[in-house]
Amino acid sequence: MKTFINFFRSDLLFSISFILAIIACGAGRFALSFVDGDVILTLLGLMAVIKVLERLGVLDFFAAKLIQLSKDERALVTNLTFLAFFSSMILTNDIAILTLLPVFLKIIGRNKAFKSKILGTTLIIIAANLGSSSLPFGNPQNLYLYGYYDVPFGQFEIWMLPFFLLSAVSLLVITRFINKNPLEVSSPQLKKISTRQLALALVGLLLMILAILHILPLAIAVVVSILLVVLADLKALKEVDYRLLATFIFFFLIVGNLAEIPTFVAFIQNIMGNFLSVLVGSSLISQLISNVPAALLLAPFTEQSQALLLGVNIGGLGTLVASLANLIGFKVFSLYAPGEKGKLLRNFSLLNFCLLAVFLLFFSLFNFF
Numbered sequence: 213m214k215t216f217i218n219f220f221r222s223d224l225l226f227s228i229s230f231i232l233a234i235i236a237c238g239a240g241r242f243a244l245s246f247v248d249g250d251v252i253l254t255l256l257g258l259m260a261v262i263k264v265l266e267r268l269g270v271l272d273f274f275a276a277k278l279i280q281l282s283k284d285e286r287a288l289v290t291n292l293t294f295l296a297f298f299s300s301m302i303l304t305n306d307i308a309i310l311t312l313l314p315v316f317l318k319i320i321g322r323n324k325a326f327k328s329k330i331l332g333t334t335l336i337i338i339a340a341n342l343g344s345s346s347l348p349f350g351n352p353q354n355l356y357l358y359g360y361y362d363v364p365f366g367q368f369e370i371w372m373l374p375f376f377l378l379s380a381v382s383l384l385v386i387t388r389f390i391n392k393n394p395l396e397v398s399s400p401q402l403k404k405i406s407t408r409q410l411a412l413a414l415v416g417l418l419l420m421i422l423a424i425l426h427i428l429p430l431a432i433a434v435v436v437s438i439l440l441v442v443l444a445d446l447k448a449l450k451e452v453d454y455r456l457l458a459t460f461i462f463f464f465l466i467v468g469n470l471a472e473i474p475t476f477v478a479f480i481q482n483i484m485g486n487f488l489s490v491l492v493g494s495s496l497i498s499q500l501i502s503n504v505p506a507a508l509l510l511a512p513f514t515e516q517s518q519a520l521l522l523g524v525n526i527g528g529l530g531t532l533v534a535s536l537a538n539l540i541g542f543k544v545f546s547l548y549a550p551g552e553k554g555k556l557l558r559n560f561s562l563l564n565f566c567l568l569a570v571f572l573l574f575f576s577l578f579n580f581f
Contacts, residue, residue, distance in 0.1 A: 226462075237465055251359055254434070255460065260452050263445075264412070265410075269403055270410070284391075287395075293383055296312050296337075297342060298343055299312075309544065313541055313544045323395065330560075333556060334559055338567065342382075361517040419437050490514050492523070494506050494520050497527070529567045530565055532557070
């Protein structure tokens, strides 16, 4: 019983969505047609090949190289921030944080004079969130909305280009406030990367990207990618976050039943009727239930695809709950510096809410003009 309780306590989003799905199906109906099988298959294939790359330590390798080039605090934080920003576009925001944040905290743990621990941690988390928003496969909400609205890849990138540029400029400006205190750091010890495993994982990743871009049939890409993962690293397949896949299924069941309630549909459509209301509304809803569930909840009730895409990605800023990546980053920091959790939360919240306001204002005006 204790193991059972701990299983559900370890992932509250999974547990809450599970309970709500049972309630929704009990009050409504259970129908597999509510579940978007393409999204589940795509997530499975991507998560499997990315798990291989994570276990190989590919991101650690690049981090070590950048650390060698860092001569002061500003350089170290800037380099790791932008590595998180760009790597999260392919490897997703949670993998970037889980890999780079421990590296950063271990390094500065050996440098007692380091003064930018809190800001550096905050920037790495924010950068991973913002960077993952730039491509359809960078985070789950993008993947879902890209497929749900059948957005052409070129159109998606045109929509997200201003977001990418504003993100890069914002991160660059913030890093300029970090002091250039001299820093001597030693790169972490790295295990040798297997060329064979790396090649198999990269081929699998390429196949999944081609499937997402509708160049290859999805079923074939997923099957071949899973086979490549088995050949490269069978343990990676065992470590895939299957609870995230289950959480998606639960939310599909919840939303499918809500979509059959006329009053609920009318209410959402009335308050989400134009670009600005969807942009702001989805960003604010993300603060309460996280941006992935917000995307799943709102997509069936609005045709404002661009506004919803921007809104839920902007909505990753703000509270800890706004993005699962925020919670992951906070948990990682708590393991290395449990006595400074309160300080991180205060500074993290201040900077995130400032950026949330800047992004909402920018895109509200951007659409107006």
